[in-house]
Amino acid sequence: MRYGFVLPHGDAALAAELAAEAEAAGWDGFFMWEPVWGVDAWVSLTASAMRTTRIRLGTMLSPLSRMRPWKFASASATLDRLSGGRVIVSVGLGAVDTGFAEFGEETDRRTRAELLDEGLAVVEGLWRGQPFNFAGKHYSVRETAFSVPPPPVQQPRIPIWVVGAWPRPKSMRRALRYDGLIPSAIGGDGVARQATPEEVRAIAAHVREQRGAGPFDIVVEGVTPGDDAGAAAAVVRPWAEAGATWWLEAMWQLPHDAASAGALRARLRQGPPRGA
Numbered sequence: 001m002r003y004g005f006v007l008p009h010g011d012a013a014l015a016a017e018l019a020a021e022a023e024a025a026g027w028d029g030f031f032m033w034e035p036v037w038g039v040d041a042w043v044s045l046t047a048s049a050m051r052t053t054r055i056r057l058g059t060m061l062s063p064l065s066r067m068r069p070w071k072f073a074s075a076s077a078t079l080d081r082l083s084g085g086r087v088i089v090s091v092g093l094g095a096v097d098t099g100f101a102e103f104g105e106e107t108d109r110r111t112r113a114e115l116l117d118e119g120l121a122v123v124e125g126l127w128r129g130q131p132f133n134f135a136g137k138h139y140s141v142r143e144t145a146f147s148v149p150p151p152p153v154q155q156p157r158i159p160i161w162v163v164g165a166w167p168r169p170k171s172m173r174r175a176l177r178y179d180g181l182i183p184s185a186i187g188g189d190g191v192a193r194q195a196t197p198e199e200v201r202a203i204a205a206h207v208r209e210q211r212g213a214g215p216f217d218i219v220v221e222g223v224t225p226g227d228d229a230g231a232a233a234a235v236v237r238p239w240a241e242a243g244a245t246w247w248l249e250a251m252w253q254l255p256h257d258a259a260s261a262g263a264l265r266a267r268l269r270q271g272p273p274r275g276a
Contacts, residue, residue: 003272004029063094092163180217204243226270233275
């Protein structure tokens with residue numbers, strides 16, 4: 001099990017400061033929320049890369065359906081080179097109640113799924129280099145010799161984590177094509193939620209059946225008591241035993257104000273929930 005910390009809000013200067021704190025405290029990853037309108041996650045992660053040397057850096061998560069995939073490919077590859085190959089990208093459809101309609105972004109779920117599939121194909125193709133051509137329903141890309149950037153450090157690609165709706169076959173097939181899964185269980189009411197440890201166990205079995213025994217991440221998130229190492233480890237243990245490979249400490253409930261920075265810093269300094 002590896003351990004990451006999600007910064008739910010805060011500017012680039014705070015992100016850089018807390019990423020350095022996270023690295024010093026033994027966390028394995030530092031992740032930024034990527035809003036429709038707000039503090040730019042990639043600028044914040046770039047600042048974080050300049051203050052760190054080891055910790056993995058990524059978004060949690062990037063709604064690729066509302067982004068130009070070539071811009072996303074450029075930003076992620078540039079940061080991967082700057083950081084010496086420490087980027088993880090996580091993608092999904094995104095939460096439409098975070099400003100999609102207000103800024104004229106696509107809100108239809110089926111269309112956003114199409115945009116996500118095509119966007120991933122374009123991003124991966126551009127990372128591989130030229131010549132690259134793509135003709136889809138939503139995107140068309142022709143090979144170019146103009147100002148072609150160098151590839152990412154990580155090969156064959158920057159690791160991609162994809163939100164997968166369990167047990168929906170099409171959503172799971174999308175996630176299993178890449179490098180990791182952020183499992184979202186769909187109940188009988190159609191509402192998405194984080195999968196339970198029991199569901200993660202079933203998901204891990206499905207992953208092994210479909211992909212074999214190779215490396216593949218299953219990513220879950222939550223909150224642990226940083227002042228009690230044993231209790232914190234007990235929170236995470238069922239997920240690790242079920243097959244999750246990453247635990248993300250995600251304090252989404254904190255208010256968007258300056259005072260919450262102190263709570264984030266305090267939890268970071270207590271370290272990841274590995275136990276005593």
